[in-house]
Amino acid sequence: MTRTLKAAVFGTGSWGTAFGMVLADAGCDVTLWGRRAALADAVNSTRTNPDYLPGVELPRNLRATTDPAEAADGADFTVLAVPSQTLRENLAAWAPLLTPDTVLVSLMKGVELGSAMRMSEVIEDVTKAAAERVAVVTGPNLAREIAARQPAASVVACRDEAVAQRLQAACHTPYFRPYTNTDVVGCELGGAVKNVIGLAVGIADGMGLGDNAKGSLITRGLAETTRLGLAMGADPLTFSGLAGLGDLVATCSSPLSRNHTFGTNLGKGMTLQETIAVTKQTAEGVKSCESVLDLARRHGVDMPITETVVGIVHEGTPPMVALKELMARSAKAER
Ligand SMILES: NC(=O)c1ccc[n+]([C@@H]2O[C@H](COP(=O)([O-])OP(=O)(O)OC[C@H]3O[C@@H](n4cnc5c(N)ncnc54)[C@H](O)[C@@H]3O)[C@@H](O)[C@H]2O)c1
Ligand SMILES: O=P(O)(O)OC[C@H](O)CO
Numbered sequence: 464m465t466r467t468l469k470a471a472v473f474g475t476g477s478w479g480t481a482f483g484m485v486l487a488d489a490g491c492d493v494t495l496w497g498r499r500a501a502l503a504d505a506v507n508s509t510r511t512n513p514d515y516l517p518g519v520e521l522p523r524n525l526r527a528t529t530d531p532a533e534a535a536d537g538a539d540f541t542v543l544a545v546p547s548q549t550l551r552e553n554l555a556a557w558a559p560l561l562t563p564d565t566v567l568v569s570l571m572k573g574v575e576l577g578s579a580m581r582m583s584e585v586i587e588d589v590t591k592a593a594a595e596r597v598a599v600v601t602g603p604n605l606a607r608e609i610a611a612r613q614p615a616a617s618v619v620a621c622r623d624e625a626v627a628q629r630l631q632a633a634c635h636t637p638y639f640r641p642y643t644n645t646d647v648v649g650c651e652l653g654g655a656v657k658n659v660i661g662l663a664v665g666i667a668d669g670m671g672l673g674d675n676a677k678g679s680l681i682t683r684g685l686a687e688t689t690r691l692g693l694a695m696g697a698d699p700l701t702f703s704g705l706a707g708l709g710d711l712v713a714t715c716s717s718p719l720s721r722n723h724t725f726g727t728n729l730g731k732g733m734t735l736q737e738t739i740a741v742t743k744q745t746a747e748g749v750k751s752c753e754s755v756l757d758l759a760r761r762h763g764v765d766m767p768i769t770e771t772v773v774g775i776v777h778e779g780t781p782p783m784v785a786l787k788e789l790m791a792r793s794a795k796a797e798r
Contacts, residue, residue: 467492468633471534471565473557474544475502475527477515477606477744478570482542484610487522488636495527496534503527515744519610535560540568540633542600546745547573547582554589561590566626568598572654573747574754579761581651595623598630599647601654602705603713605720609639617641618706620650642705649701652692653710658748659755660684661714661722662772666782668723669730680768681715687766691755694762721746729775730782749776767792 468491472483475497487493497503505513506527510520528534535541541561545553550571561567567590569582580588583597598621609615619634619641621627627643634641644650660680667676688711689702701707714720725746728738739749752772759766771789774780 468539469537470494470540470542470633471496471536471538472542472544473531473534473553474542474570475506475512475515476544477610478604479542479544480506480512480516480521481606481610482544482570482600482604482634483525484519484522485634485636485639486540486542487525488612489632489634489639491524491540491633493522493525494534494538495525496531497527497529500529503529516607516610531557532560535562535565538562538565540630541565542568542570543582543586544570547571547747548576548750550582550585551575551589554586558590564596566596566598566621566630567592568600568630569651570600571747572601572651572658573751574655574758576750576754576757579754579757581648581655583647583651594647595621595626597621597647598626599650599654600630600634600641601650601710603709605713605717607719612636612638614638615640616705616709618644618650618704620644620647620706622647644701644704644706646698646701648695649692649697649699650706652688652695652697653702653704653706655747655751656684656688656691656755656769657707657711657714658722658746659752659769659772660688660711661720662726662729662746662748662752662776663768664715665720665723665726665728666730666772666775667726667786669727669732670782670786672786677715681711684768685711687759687764687768691759691762691764691766694764695758722748725749726772735776735779748772752776 470486470491473496483493571582602617631641
């Protein structure tokens with residue numbers, strides 16, 4: 464008889480909880496770690512996460528704790544789902560508690576400010592785990608839809624295909640269909656940069672621009688993501704897959720996307736501070752647009768849409784001025 468797999472999920476926000484549900488539905492015993500006792504108690508007593516997934520009934524084989532050692536104990540998979548810019552500090556505290564040989568799984572779609580490291584690189588740096596033990600889950604996976612058990616495909620990326628296959632089996636359910644990929648660099652870049660393009664499309668929507676603008680931003684956004692990926696050794700085919708185009712389309716079309724919504728509010732004329740004030744959850748692109756631009760400059764890659772987003776979000780460039788500048792760039796061949 465095969466043993467029931469154990470998973471620890473660090474982060475009781477929307478995606479940590481929803482992916483915990485996926486693992487539980489696939490047969491794992493899941494423990495969520497969260498900072499707040501009131502929320503952990505609510506998860507255990509009401510079988511709901513009222514703060515992040517109100518109205519969603521959580522599976523019986525999923526519980527929550529505020530004790531990181533209890534969550535980490537014996538976990539076959541240690542899943543990390545906190546905001547990207549907080550990962551290093553949190554993981555440094557959790558690292559001594561982790562089960563030896565646990566597979567470390569990043570759900571995060573960001574790039575660290577300052578170091579310009581991808582999340583799997585931060586995980587390897589902090590835990591000293593080999594890259595073969597670090598995996599990434601990414602793709603068009605809006606948490607609210609997954610929590611409603613609406614169908615989605617996903618990507619489980621790991622340099623070691625066998626580890627990716629183990630995780631794939633551990634999270635495969637009738638509504639969640641994960642594909643494996645060994646291109647970790649491409650998969651992570653796809654997830655991080657789509658948030659920046661999601662902001663750009665949201666800004667365009669907020670300004671009242673049309674679907675031609677949206678199609679143009681998505682396509683040219685994918686082109687600049689692919690350029691960066693190629694410079695960093697990614698497989699260009701990854702960007703036409705779920706981690707690239709798939710996630711870009713979901714994010715840029717959905718009102719459920721926090722990045723898209725954040726951009727829409729900016730495009731409608733709200734200030735950055737006003738937009739931050741009405742945003743209750745993590746919109747990774749707001750910080751990661753700067754680290755993605757940093758990566759682009761380190762690799763000598765031109766990323767005009769990312770640069771435009773940084774200008775609007777962090778340098779106070781009015782969206783209409785930014786639009787004119789983007790459209791006035793020198794004419795060139797598509798490739
Ligand atoms: N929500 C989605 O649809 C979705 C889907 C795929 C990937 N992601 C990615 O997953 C990651 C997590 O996103 P989310 O949607 O769960 O975010 P969220 O805002 O819903 O939840 C974030 C969680 O982290 C906690 N947190 C915040 N600051 C913290 C800190 N300093 N230390 C420890 N914990 C802290 C919050 O309390 C909360 O539990 C992000 O990188 C996001 O891009 C999200
Ligand atoms: O809500 P967002 O913008 O963080 O997007 C959520 C997911 O990444 C979509 O795949």
